[in-house]
Amino acid sequence: MSDQLPAQVVEDLLTAAVAAPSMHNTQPWRFEIEDHVVDIYLDGSRSLPAEDPTGRAMRIAAGAATFNLRCAAESLGYGAWFGLAPYPEEPDLLARIVLEPTAARNGELCDLAEYIPHRHTDRNPSDTTPLDETVRVALMRAAYAEGAELTWLGRDGVRTVLDLVLDTDLREIGDWHRRAERARWVGGDRAADGVPSSALGPRSVSYPAIVRDLATRPTDRSRAERKFEEHPDIAVLSTAFDEPSDQVTAGAALERVLLTATRAGVSASFLNQPLEFDDLRPRVQLLTGRPGHADMIIRFGHSRPHSGAARRPLAEFQAKEQS
Numbered sequence: 001m002s003d004q005l006p007a008q009v010v011e012d013l014l015t016a017a018v019a020a021p022s023m024h025n026t027q028p029w030r031f032e033i034e035d036h037v038v039d040i041y042l043d044g045s046r047s048l049p050a051e052d053p054t055g056r057a058m059r060i061a062a063g064a065a066t067f068n069l070r071c072a073a074e075s076l077g078y079g080a081w082f083g084l085a086p087y088p089e090e091p092d093l094l095a096r097i098v099l100e101p102t103a104a105r106n107g108e109l110c111d112l113a114e115y116i117p118h119r120h121t122d123r124n125p126s127d128t129t130p131l132d133e134t135v136r137v138a139l140m141r142a143a144y145a146e147g148a149e150l151t152w153l154g155r156d157g158v159r160t161v162l163d164l165v166l167d168t169d170l171r172e173i174g175d176w177h178r179r180a181e182r183a184r185w186v187g188g189d190r191a192a193d194g195v196p197s198s199a200l201g202p203r204s205v206s207y208p209a210i211v212r213d214l215a216t217r218p219t220d221r222s223r224a225e226r227k228f229e230e231h232p233d234i235a236v237l238s239t240a241f242d243e244p245s246d247q248v249t250a251g252a253a254l255e256r257v258l259l260t261a262t263r264a265g266v267s268a269s270f271l272n273q274p275l276e277f278d279d280l281r282p283r284v285q286l287l288t289g290r291p292g293h294a295d296m297i298i299r300f301g302h303s304r305p306h307s308g309a310a311r312r313p314l315a316e317f318q319a320k321e322q323s
Helices: 007-017 056-075 107-113 133-145 155-172 176-185 244-263 281-286
Strands: 029-034 037-042 078-084 093-101 149-152 233-239 267-270 293-301
Touching: 007 029, 007 056, 029 056, 037 056, 056 078, 056 093, 056 107, 056 244, 056 293, 078 244, 093 244, 107 244, 133 149, 133 233, 133 244, 155 233, 155 281, 233 244, 233 281, 244 267, 244 293, 281 293
Parallel strands: none
Antiparallel strands: 029 037, 037 093, 078 093, 149 233, 233 293, 267 293
């Protein structure tokens, strides 16, 4: 009897894993599966050296993929035991998951697995209805369950974040490396990766905007404008420490928060520009009033996206078997 996971199980696991968010939808993961062990690696060929020189965003994305894989495993009847960044001598190996059949399923992860196909980044305006307090608490608990903290910002904190966004925009004016890198991944019709023009959402009539404008092409810069909510619901996701394993933890917490939000009918987008600069990232964490390291700035709302960005064929993510 083979100890290998059935082919359909592998397909279902990877389909869930690669549905996770990643910066500019680069999908920077690869998977090695042997028997019931799944190793999740960074794919260095899909790095963003100008905007993510340390690979922090890649590790967060890998953590999100790891959480999706755990949810899918539970829904398929497998218990998941995992270690993050298990071997210092293998820096690209970010997580190892061991799957075993079990009758004792994690009901919460099984439930969240149903929402993986429906979670998409939403860059559209939200209505003016504030998030219900029960939803805010549920999202905070979701982050805490994965070892991270979600802190809601007041209006002064939101204004400070927008000031930092303005700072980053001024810094990027003369940075052609960043602009060229973004142009590689954003805009146009994209069938496998990157962010297509159709997913950019409208431009904001006000500046600085509460949603990130990724446009790099003239046609995208001239797309329709709309008014966004005046008082957005914005939170900072952070971890106590900042080692590679903590960044993977942040990614798992991020995806648990996003799936919990999707289940509650709440959409999300990101305003992470200040986190891409080493001197601004501590200032974002300072807004939380807590020690730690800021990993994501998330805007939540009530609009629902129509579709998400495409994913590559599964065969491109899985390492070839050795002969």
